[in-house]
Amino acid sequence: MEAVAGDRLKTIFLKDIYSIPDGERIKQCLQCGTCSASCPTASWMEYTPREIIAALRAGILERVLKSNTVWLCSSCYSCTVRCPAGIKFTDVMYELKRLGGKYGYVDRKSTTAQMARAFCRTVDRWGKNAECELLARYYLATNPFKALGQMILGIKMILKGRFPLYPHRIRGRKSLRKMIDAVQEGAQKT
């Protein structure tokens, strides 16, 4: 895959982000850092939310995408409700997650990215999430031995009847499939 970086990456990202609701507000960032201060996981991020926008402006967004940063976002929306410029930063994070995937910046070690992929595949297949299949896909794609750490909780859940081994499926799977296939992510079609 060709390496898309620097100003080219910036241009692509801005085009995508402008295509989501209120995406243009990113221009209004005043670097106050309220987002970083509100973020529950910022202390583990290589680049905090405020620094992400600084990196974008500096044209070095690829450094952010290569780091662990965006996949530490837990979608808690604390930044979004507090941003004085009205930037929906959680949506910005989502856009960055997609951008990193699209241009090959997400590696296999990114566990949260693997989880998101496993989740999409499971839901695409049944129309609903199937916990058992989701975890199987996830641990096979990352580190199967890590599943051992969840054994005790897993057994407790099974004993309580809280971990069905078979998926529920919806009747309208074919129609749902057509809907999903009709969508293109990013700014291309808008």
Place this chain on the structure above:
Amino acid sequence: MIAPLKKAFSYYPGCSLTSTNRAYDISTRNVARVLGLEMMELEDWNCCGATAYMAIREKRSFVLSARNLALAEKEGRDLVTACAGCYLALHKTNKYFAEDRKMRAEIEKALEAGGESYRGGIQVRHILDVVVRDIGEEEVRQHVVTPFRGLKVAPYYGCQITRPFGEIDDPDFPRAMHRLMEWIGAEPLEYGLATKCCGGMLMTTITDSALELVGRILSEARRIGADCIATACPLCQINLEGYQAKASRKLGCDCSIPVLYFTQLLGLALGLEAEQVALDDNLTSSEPVIAARGR
């Protein structure tokens, strides 16, 4: 007495409530029945997309949610859900559909490809909001037959019902669950971490970080003297009850405390039996809660 305002909803359980979090589903349905709320399960609903799908396929996650909105519109009823994640995904989709012309056009086109259509005619509601705002204090109090006495509750809202739109309640200082806890005789505590994130999916993917978040939430609830934590989200509930031993080890302090869905507490006060709110499903002991239940 004013006749109770009954309103019918289409009910969206969501994936978690049909598997790992049945107790939330069972207690929600039974509470609704007692309070005279009509909820009919949405026919052939699909996954809302949740945060994981949204992360890599945002527009498609809106389409997943929109299919449910379209089905509810056909049934002619507003959609109510108890899952905080589903509430957010469905509500966010509904809002973007209404407010963003481009997004609306794309969603409409996708729905059409699958033979469905949505005109934006329904509202998405969370059960906590429906109980507190639509049913209200007077009505709820009238139905309380076994109020709690001296039960100190740490109301934990999590992220996804108060944020990002703040329509149910204030994003940082919500009161809805506090008020409801008062109505059922419990004592809601001022809980500084009431809206702090539990880590959500990170508990599986980046466990170290999530354990710290969960540990703080649990130990703070203990510190302020809570007898239990009340939650309104299935993922929060699992994270808070399923990892107490690990969080205790990680933080080096005792993190054990009962964690219940607010609907379980409400149900018990409404006179429901322990089985009717599926107390046995919980991994933490509900004994302090049962002991504080009046007669």
